Every structure is written in structure tokens, then in C-alpha cells.
Amino acid sequence: MSAVIPIQRDAADLGCADAPVLRERGQREVFCGLTGIIWMHRKIQDAFFLVVGSRTCAHLIQSAAGVMIFAEPRFGTAIIDERDLAGIADANDELDRVVRQLLSRRPDIKMLFLVGSCPSEVIKLDLSRAAARLSREYLNQVHILNYSGSGIETTFTQGEDACLASLVPELPQSTSDTPSLLVVGCLPDVVEDQFARLFTAMGLEGVQFFPPRSSRSLPSVGKHTRFLLAQPFLGETARALSERGATHLVAPFPFGVEGTTEWLRTAAHSAGISPERFAQATHVSRERAQRALERHRERLQGKRIFFFPDSQLEIPLARFLSRELGMHLTEVGTPYLHREHLKHELALLPSGTVLSEGQDVDKQLDRCRAQAPDLVVCGLGLANPLEAEGLTTKWAIELVFSPVHGYEQSADLAELFARPLLRREKIAPSTSQEAVCS
């Protein structure tokens, strides 16, 4: 059995803990917070997400999720049309009518989120009042909540943050004096099960996950609750949990072997689990994951990568790619940089890494072209033009849609970055062949 290796770094080397950050507030190219519905509707299986928006919002969600033909969908759009916009129809009455119709047809829905959009904000439709009004009508039958996924207010992963923050006041109060652990952030069920097994093997019983798979099993929270964020974009949710008395365990995020080990170790340490027990519980998964990473290191080592700001996963992913796969970071952009939540991650980035927060897309494109990186992580809107310019790209949204947390997924995460480079290598000879032929 091998010992758990603590994070290797010089005591004097603070990485990017105090590094300057280029702050930009120009035009940005990011999906709106409605996108979060795509992964959240799969998680809370008796919830329904009703977007109160336009046909554009409906198209965004349907094309991002694919149209479900055989299943009863768990999301939909109450379309705000010209009559609502012109004030001819009372949008509140219309919304109540749509909700009643939906809930009478779908008794399986136990939690309903009214999701605000740009159009609902423009006509100043007060969804919190609508949720309160409808909650009275459906008391003890359906939880009705609201949050905003509007592109005016949110980037795509902030939709999950806004959704979970709206759910925190609904969590039952814990009356237990025994410390408990809550893992916060949407994880695919398979990943949640892997973590649950590791916690059990360490001797940590009764770990709860938020959001839960069913709205009927909301975790309790109180002053003896400690919580670990599984996602770096949950600032509002963390604040709401802290206001309920819970304690945030700040840790690196569980991406890659190192991040997963440190995340789990933080949980184990807070529960007083011995280093030996921790090592015993994790070493098999850790070593297997390290071996699985080796085949990707060969392809990724020394390659230069540039991150446009999209998902707020950028800093933990950059740490993983740099420390475990030997990639060189040319610029790491993130929509928002929460220094406290990311303090361990920043300290693990190589000193001198260029960090940027927010976006002024034209300036950032210029910096990207000047760097000529081997791989660019960006949104769908930038990927095609950059590919046409000869740059190799990775869609940021795929990193959020795919299971990427934990030991078992470390190699899959590395592969998401290796695949575009392989594709480019395969295309390159045929392109030059065509050029020769023509």
C-alpha cells in the first residue's frame, strides 16, 4: 500500500495565489444560465424546469438538450408572446394558467422551478411573487421555486448556482449535534455513487448530496453541517448555506487524481479520519487513475493551451492539465474568479500564469492568435471560426456535460483534451494531400 502523497510544492512557492488578474468587462461570448437545465433536469428526477421566456429560449434549450421523443420531458417553456409583451394579456394570469395545465397533466412533478429569462426580466414579470402565489395554491403538493437563468444576469454554469441557491431555504433544519458532510453541486449519479463508496470506505457515514435525486429527500442543514463544493461556480449557494450555519470546507476541486485526493482528504481531515485510514480507502482508485492518465500524458505533455472564459471550471482544469499532464498554460480566462473558493487551486498553478476574468472578446482573440496555442478551450460560437483559422479547439460546454469528477473519470477528462489534438493530427496529412492534389 502506498502512502498518500501530499501536494508537492515549495513552501515559498504560492503559485498564482497573489497573481495579478487581467479584468475585462467588454463583449462576452458565453451561453446564458438556462443551459444548466440540461444537466439539472437529469439529476432531480421529480422536478420540472419551466422557462418563462421567448421562442429563442425554447430553441436554445431544445437544441442543447436534444428533443426527447419517447420520454415525458422535465423542462419546457412558457412562451411570452406579443400579447404579453404589448400588455394585452396579463402575463401573471397566463403563467398561472400554464402552470395549472402542466401540474394537472403531470402529477409526477413534485418540484417546479419557474426559470426567468431575458424577456421575463424585460417585461418585469415578478417570478418570485408568482412562485409564492402558486406555492399557496399547491401547498403540500408541489414545491414551487424560482430563479433567473437570464443571459443578462448569468453565464451558463451560474444557472445551477442560482437554482441551488433558491433551493437552500427549502432544506430542512438539522437538529443533530453530530457533524455531517454535505457535497454540493450536480454530479452524475454514477460519480455520486463512486464518491459515496469512497466516503464509506474512509469511515464517513451518512454523507448527503445536494441537489438530491428526489425533491422528497432534501438534505438537512444546520450549524454542524460541513460542506464541500463539487463545482467551483457555486458562490451564491455556498453563501446561502453559510447563512444557514453550515461550514464551508475549502479544498481543491475533484478534477484529476491530485484534485480528487485533496478534496477527499479535506473531508477526511475535517472528520478526524487518520491518514492511514484515508490512504487505505483511496490508494487503489488513486493508483488506477494515475496509470490511466499515463497514456494521455504522452500526447498532452508540453502542449500549449489557452482558455477562454466559459464555465468557471477553467482554473481547476488548468491546474490538472499543468500539474498532472505537463501542459503549458498560455492564458487561463474565467468568467468570475472567486479568490476564496479557488485559493488552493490558484496556489497550485505555475507562477507567472496569465489569468483573466470577464471578457472583451476581440482583445482576447488577439491575444489568443498571438500565442498560437496548440489547443483553445472556448464556447461554440468561437470554436468554428478559430478552427477555420487553423487553431485546434475544445468546446467548453462538453466539459460540463460529461462526467469528469473523481478518480474514475480522470483519464476521460484528459481524453477530452487529447481528442481534438488527435483529430487535428489525423486531418493534417489529408488536408496537405488535398492541397497537393489540387
Ligand code: SF4
Ligand atoms: S435567456 Fe436570454 S440569452 Fe438565454 S436564450 Fe433566452 S433570450 Fe437568449
